[in-house]
Amino acid sequence: MIQVLSCIAFDHEPWILLLAATCCVLGSWVSVQLLGRAKATKGTHQAVWTAVTGIVAGTMIWTTHFVAMIGFDPGVESGHDVVLTAASLLVAMAGATLAVGLMTRKSGWYWPEIGGASLGLGIALMHYWGMAGYVVAAQVSWDQTLVASSVFFGVTLGVIAANQLMRGEGLGRMIRGASLLTASICALHFIGMGAMTIMPDPSVAVPPSLLPDEVLVLAVVVMMAIILGVGASSYFLDTRSEAHAAELYREMVQSDQLTGLPNRAFLTAQIDRELGEISARNSRIAITVFNLDRFKDINEVHGYAMGNAVLKTVARRARAVLRDGEVLVRLGGDEFAALKLEAERDSVVDEFIARLETALRKPVENGGFNFRLVASFGVVTFPDCTGSADELLTFADQAMFRAKRSVTSKVCHYDPAMDGSKRSERALVMDLHRVLERDELVLHYQPQINVASGRLVGFEALVRWNHPKRGMVPPGEFIPSAEETGLILPIGAWVLREACATAATWPGHLKISVNVASAQFHIGNFAQLVAQTLADTGLAPERLELEITETGILDNTLGTMQVVHQLKALGVTIVMDDFGTGYSSLSTLQSFPFDKIKIDRSFVSSLTTSKQSAAIVMATMILANSLDIPALAEGVEDEETLDHLKARGCEEAQGYFISRPVPLHQAQTMIDADESQAGLEGRKVGRFTVLG
Ligand code: C2E
């Protein structure tokens, strides 16, 4: 101990020691930031960030050691062997890069700690390698115990640093990590230096050093500054562009460009948040959906520009009368919705609606025309009516339509007996119980293509109910009921088996996508069911893609994560469906190990007509790219959209323009056509031509 302390206190030049310490602290901080980048990215991006982090950290470790060495005064003539000293820099970089690679491995286990240990070993190797190149006019002997302790402390502190960095939380994690990293480097250096005893011996020849120490210090520090600068600026540029894309995306997804009001996604998120808290607070909220009567006439007679101007005025006026705890959004077209919190009494709700109604009744003047507007309001209150945010909005919408039809009342409160078609729905649910027994389900298949080559890459299996009286019932009409009643479990299992069995008969490069409802994830043995189905049908796991939506995940995040990992272990691909429609698509994407995302059709189908959709698709692709996740655009309805996607480097596409979902025999025809095209032309360029 005394040996080590006296080595720090007496044998090192203080100002150079201070310089070494500054390099070490600064470099550790930058390395820790870069490590965060390496951890957050995937694929090629991750490889690049790993290398950058390793190079910066290695340089920092080496500079610290080398500068401290220059400040070290052995009392006799000394010098550094250029080749060994340079080689020790490479050792430091390689060790640090390996360590970062290990620390950022995605699977849990002890990889961060193993990475930390290899970082400590890398520092040790660099230190003693560098020392081997240190020539002094003396006999040098080593205290083996101190050498062993230097390695022990360096490695142990490296392990703790990595553990804190990769498993800790918040800013404290970064500060602790960087400090521990600094500590690890210092422990190794000073204990290692203390282990060395120098007995002057003039007979040992020291080749004259070429450069004075001061010039060397300057050169080393400048190099360190450049490397740190490059590392830090690339870090900030990368996070800025990603943060910018994320910000743009968030704004776009939640606001309406024409009126500047928030949009439906924003409102549903607000409502969802309130629904969670209402029962605890014992309060009530009111939701109203309203629509301008005969707005279509304005558009048709005076043109869209006039229509837009009117909508803007309406939005501005309605917003002007809002008070605290009230939110107004535009749902689309001439349809708006508003939310009122703390609406305990009916009179509060009535006053709220009356206020909006009065604001809208004032005539709108534009371009010499005077428009008298009337709006119809549908109202629903929670918890008087229960349901999800979407259901509540649907209820308010149904009530609004009744108000529109009515001549006497422009405001209607939702009434289950009068709104909607609950009765026929109930009859359908009764039938749904026997759907499997009667073998009435069928799968249709919608092709997915590679955008660049136009070749088929797979199909999405979409279920239909071939009802004896109603004909083909689309999934939107029975999947929600199946989810409510739990029937989705046997139905989902049937779909999975049928789809896998079919795909097993197709050429081996074609994949099959199957939609998975959230309930299926939570039954506990879903991964087992998938494994069994794959084994029974003989389909290779890499060919199965499971599509899950964000709602499915958020229902039960922890449990879902576990199932997702089990499925990935099987080799199955996990796809995020309907990307962009959920409130937190972004954070879900960042926290879940998805293999692919499907950009929702609502954005894709309006890609060429709406600037907003185009921006969302663009931002989504930048993000997907930075996470190295391929994207599939669904809902491609025309050639122009496909060309846009191609120009923007979107990997895969699906949509009516390529083909609608088709029965199995037509899917088979498409496969045959694709195969023979490929056979004839080698690699076909252009769009997939067989339409269903
Ligand atoms: P989804 O997963 O988003 O499936 C895509 C839907 O978009 C399909 O509707 C498809 O016909 C439609 N579509 C495809 N291309 C276009 C296009 O270019 N334009 C437009 N406007 N639409 C397009 P489908 O078959 O009616 O399915 C509706 C939803 O029902 C699916 O949405 C999915 O959420 C659910 N679903 C279907 N099959 C299953 C199933 O086996 N299990 C579960 N849990 N849900 C299913």
Ligand code: CA
């Ligand atoms: Ca889907």
Ligand code: CA
């Ligand atoms: Ca979808």
